[in-house]
Amino acid sequence: MIEQSVWQISHLDLTLRMVLAAVLGGLIGLEREWSNHAAGFRTHILVCIGSASIMLLSIYGFSEFAAEPNVRMDPARLAAQVISGIGFLGAGAIIRNGSSISGLTTAASVWVVAAIGLSVGAGFYYASVLATFLVLVSLFLLNKWEKHLLRHRRNQEIAIKIFDKPGSLGRIATKFGEQGIQIKNVVMQSVNDLSDGDTGAGGTMELRFTLRTANADKLLRAIDDILALPDVIGLESGSLPTVRMSALSGGKSAAGKG
Known part of the structure; x- marks a missing residue:
């Protein structure tokens, strides 16, 4: 009991x-x-x-x-x-x-x-x-x-919004290559959502890269170089802080998101 x-x-x-x-x-x-x-x-x-x-x-x-x-x-x-x-x-x-x-x-x-x-x-x-x-x-x-x-086995996904101009994709790919970053896949999609219509020659485009790199610092350096390109409007990453760029004003501004 x-x-x-x-x-x-x-x-x-x-x-x-x-x-x-x-x-x-x-x-x-x-x-x-x-x-x-x-x-x-x-x-x-x-x-x-x-x-x-x-x-x-x-x-x-x-x-x-x-x-x-x-x-x-x-x-x-x-x-x-x-x-x-x-x-x-x-x-x-x-x-x-x-x-x-x-x-x-x-x-x-x-x-x-x-x-x-x-x-x-x-x-x-x-x-x-x-x-x-x-x-x-x-x-x-x-x-x-x-x-x-798993640093050699994980892929990074990055979406880059650009002005659709000749050579833009090649310049971005070159920046990745300079840092030794391997491009596994690229998906391109046309986007036309800029309010003032100043989109350059052929509108805007979103590039979705699947990348493989063992060094996050090199990826960050490549992103910095890409954001400095005149054709780049914005960049988003699921694994890194999101960076949004505005090319409609006089200069480019960035904001981070955790």
Whole structure:
């Protein structure tokens, strides 16, 4: 016979679990915030605290009914709903940009933080701290190792908007070649959306390059050289900060997006 005290928790222990959930969730969220991802510091703290609260509620929130006849306590009943329901929040962090998908790691970190919060709420301290440590190792160290290991295998996708003039494509391709960047594929599409009609000889065109390079610095240098070309209107990249250029005013201006 399980004693009724099993379903009781002191205010001190409850406070400890809630604070620990905030700390562990915040540590993971801090890495996501530092990397400028959608779900950051506060989001991870809220998810972890919320999960811990639901776990505490599931275990101790109905303690007054524990001694009632024909009542069976199931501490996992609310926790199961958290695991299945947290997916909608993670899905909001997933972004599709052309053929590339970003945000999967952040979505996974939100899901893991929910599990950590449930563990803290259940008093499973060692597993909570160990899971947090392994997640931080994965996000910090394994992320760098993965980039180093796959640096020769990953393609970069860049869209460049240009005035459709003879030789424009060749000049851009030359800039990539000067930096030793391999062009895997080029897709050309006509675009005519400039408001004043000053598009040069043949309107505007969007070039979508699939590139392969092991050196991000060389890619950035090539982009700088390309943006300096008179025929280039704008440039966008799914893996690098987006740069938009305006050639309609007297000079060119750039703005970055994380």
